[in-house]
Amino acid sequence: MRDDLAVFRDVGRVHALAEAIARLDPGRPVRLMHVCGTHENALCQFGLRDLLPAWLGLVAGPGCPVCVCPASDLDLAARLAMDPRVVLATFGDVVRVPARTSLAAVRARGADVRIVYGASDAVALARALPAREVVFFAVGFETTACTTAAALQADPPANFSVLCSHRLVPPALDALLGLPGVAPEGFLLPGHVITVTGLSAYRDLASRRPIAMAVGGFEPVDLLLALKDLVEQVADGRPRVGNDYPRAVRDGGNPAAIAAIAQVFEARDAAWRGIGTIPASGLGLRAAFAGRDAAARFGLVPDPEVPDTTPGCRCGDVLLGRLEPEACPLFGSGCTPDVPVGPCMVAFEGTCAARYRHRRL
Amino acid sequence: MCLAVPMRLTTIDGVEGRAEVQGVGRTVRLDLVPGATIGDWLIVHAGFAIQVLDAAEAAEVMAMVAVALEGGPP
Numbered sequence: 411m412r413d414d415l416a417v418f419r420d421v422g423r424v425h426a427l428a429e430a431i432a433r434l435d436p437g438r439p440v441r442l443m444h445v446c447g448t449h450e451n452a453l454c455q456f457g458l459r460d461l462l463p464a465w466l467g468l469v470a471g472p473g474c475p476v477c478v479c480p481a482s483d484l485d486l487a488a489r490l491a492m493d494p495r496v497v498l499a500t501f502g503d504v505v506r507v508p509a510r511t512s513l514a515a516v517r518a519r520g521a522d523v524r525i526v527y528g529a530s531d532a533v534a535l536a537r538a539l540p541a542r543e544v545v546f547f548a549v550g551f552e553t554t555a556c557t558t559a560a561a562l563q564a565d566p567p568a569n570f571s572v573l574c575s576h577r578l579v580p581p582a583l584d585a586l587l588g589l590p591g592v593a594p595e596g597f598l599l600p601g602h603v604i605t606v607t608g609l610s611a612y613r614d615l616a617s618r619r620p621i622a623m624a625v626g627g628f629e630p631v632d633l634l635l636a637l638k639d640l641v642e643q644v645a646d647g648r649p650r651v652g653n654d655y656p657r658a659v660r661d662g663g664n665p666a667a668i669a670a671i672a673q674v675f676e677a678r679d680a681a682w683r684g685i686g687t688i689p690a691s692g693l694g695l696r697a698a699f700a701g702r703d704a705a706a707r708f709g710l711v712p713d714p715e716v717p718d719t720t721p722g723c724r725c726g727d728v729l730l731g732r733l734e735p736e737a738c739p740l741f742g743s744g745c746t747p748d749v750p751v752g753p754c755m756v757a758f759e760g761t762c763a764a765r766y767r768h769r770r771l
Numbered sequence: 772m773c774l775a776v777p778m779r780l781t782t783i784d785g786v787e788g789r790a791e792v793q794g795v796g797r798t799v800r801l802d803l804v805p806g807a808t809i810g811d812w813l814i815v816h817a818g819f820a821i822q823v824l825d826a827a828e829a830a831e832v833m834a835m836v837a838v839a840l841e842g843g844p845p
């Protein structure tokens with residue numbers, strides 16, 4: 411399989427696919443959206459947009475879970491971290507994201523903030539530090555939510571709890587389609603999210619709102635196959651849900667992962683940074699796991715006064731695909747990955763960060 | 772943090788295993804892929820295997836691409 415990966419990057423195949431897409435020219439502009447930071451990174455890394463015909467636009471939507479994590483949740487995490495009993499464990503990208511403060515800033519003031527690779531590492535930390543309270547700040551889409559769920563089901567020690575900020579992709583797509591000036595003609599669906607969830611939620615969405623959808627993987631051939639599928643759907647006016655990443659995506663997803671999410675979490679209305687509240691788009695712990703809720707354990711509630719965005723930052727527009735990062739007045743001058751103003755420049759999957767890393771010099 | 776990478780499962784020890792890619796190895800939790808066996812290619816995310824890659828499907832996609840390259844029906 412690994413050897414096969416080379417064929418998914420083969421230049422001849424990539425160019426032939428790009429030409430096959432160009433031949434589908436419908437004689438008008440077509441605007442598609444992806445909702446995955448890893449897609450943005452692959453598009454930039456392999457220079458794929460340069461291969462696409464001028465009539466085909468592919469904008470980035472809210473596909474970076476760190477970027478959409480609301481400032482009030484980041485603030486809650488920072489306040490938890492300031493509690494001397496607490497060791498706050500989370501993903502590296504989350505630590506640097508600016509809100510009212512950042513986890514990096516409170517760490518500099520003495521808070522015990524640790525970077526972990528995932529929930530199971532945070533559980534291991536809790537085992538290693540039995541006298542401390544380890545709080546895992548859980549950010550991410552379904553791909554990550556299933557790992558948090560599995561860690562909680564594996565009977566972690568009593569000093570382990572979770573601050574849960576997981577988000578779900580389908581309700582966000584539904585919401586985007588209702589926003590004027592945002593709705594694309596087709597969604598390039600995030601391969602790894604759908605590896606977990608399968609396609610049923612997207613078929614439901616398609617039955618309510620006809621729109622082209624295709625699941626794409628992350629190698630150039632995978633991505634171009636999905637784009638070709640989307641353009642074909644748009645051109646023939648028969649939207650469907652295509653699976654162009656079948657080596658990872660099964661129709662029913664990963665049943666064990668779906669069950670883990672369903673047993674541990676329930677859907678709740680949730681805020682997306684720069685976008686607002688989207689119904690049933692977040693995950694909260696079910697009653698059986700309420701004892702693992704870090705906010706309840708430490709008696710903290712979100713502060714509604716925390717400003718969601720930084721003045722001057724256009725992340726809200728970038729996250730909705732309304733603005734190309736390069737068009738933000740701060741891009742590359744006032745805002746760089748070293749000195750980020752907004753979340754989209756901090757996270758590896760942020761659209762601004764991906765564009766900056768791969769900018770032409 | 773959302774990066775998920777393909778890795779090959781080399782050993783299994785209960786609910787954990789060891790997976791490798793290009794000489795880099797790490798421990799992965801296998802809770803979510805109960806059927807995984809040694810030699811499988813896994814998608815690994817945040818320390819957990821979240822799916823087993825299907826080699827037959829990978830070959831099929833390539834066959835599809837070959838057809839597309841010849842200008843035949845997609």
Ligand code: SF4
Nearest residue numbers: 724725738745752762
């Ligand atoms: S370039 Fe910086 S300031 Fe502008 S939208 Fe992106 S993150 Fe925000």
